[in-house]
Amino acid sequence: MRAFGRVIVGDRVRPWLAVGLLLVLGFLGKQTADYAVETEGSARRCFADSSICGGEEVVLSVWRVLDTQPDGFRVTRLGHVLEVKGPSQGLSEGSRVSVRGRFNPEGSRLVELERVNHPLWGLKRNFSLLGAIGVFCWLLSSIRLGVGGLVCRG
């Protein structure tokens, strides 16, 4: 622990450590992205070639409802749109849902197996923005630029 402390407080290794950490973060980010595209993101692979996803089960986490029809609804996230077959009661444009579903044999439409509506998602997002902005302002008011880096008061 002491050796670790010496490494992170030392000025000599700082640039090299920073570059190394950025590389590690990039590598881990790539791994995570690859995994996400293969799982939740498998729905995304289907947009490019829907024939490969017939019968596949996927989970969509907090997608936005674009519009509703009597027998289903369309959802979107990160720029992709997907048609879901299932009850649309209680849904409206802009609401958020998580859906576990199975693609139809053609891979063009998701058949809903389980759904969780997120009626408080907008409030949660606003609370979160408020919290993030508040902490950011507090942090800015608590640090100053000193010789050799930032200095935190206290």
Add this chain to the structure above:
Amino acid sequence: MADLLTHVSTAFLAKSVSQKPHAVLLATGVVLPDVGSRLPGIVFDQLGGQGDLPMVGLLLGSGVLHTPIGIAVCSLLLALCFVQSQRAVVFWNLLAGGVLHLALDVMQRHLTGGYQLWVPWSYEGVELGWISSESTVWIAPVLLPLSVWAWRRRRPSGGSPS
């Protein structure tokens, strides 16, 4: 994710219990996982972004900032921005904030099966399923002022409020 007001409240409560300084650093650590991993996607969606796979991959890749190893690396990177004498305290506070964040998040239940705590060794989701992902919204408006009050009463005297 729970809302960030509730997350920030846990930072104030932790500092009121420990009576240690640098609450602002712990609060920063508490919000970092969501700011790093969720905010980019939300902004992208709000702007009506159209994503091809590389772009979506980049946004999904930011999810690593919501894992213990990503939080540790990010905390260390941010700590390096500070003067030598403060790097350790910055690192430990940011890291503790991240751990506090994950501890609250893991209590929730999701269709996706939870949070990936063991990246890069395993991507298995972990969650306790005690509360829904939105139930903290109801307690946040009460919990935040209470936790700030508790922290202000018990914070180290004579020091700065940070």
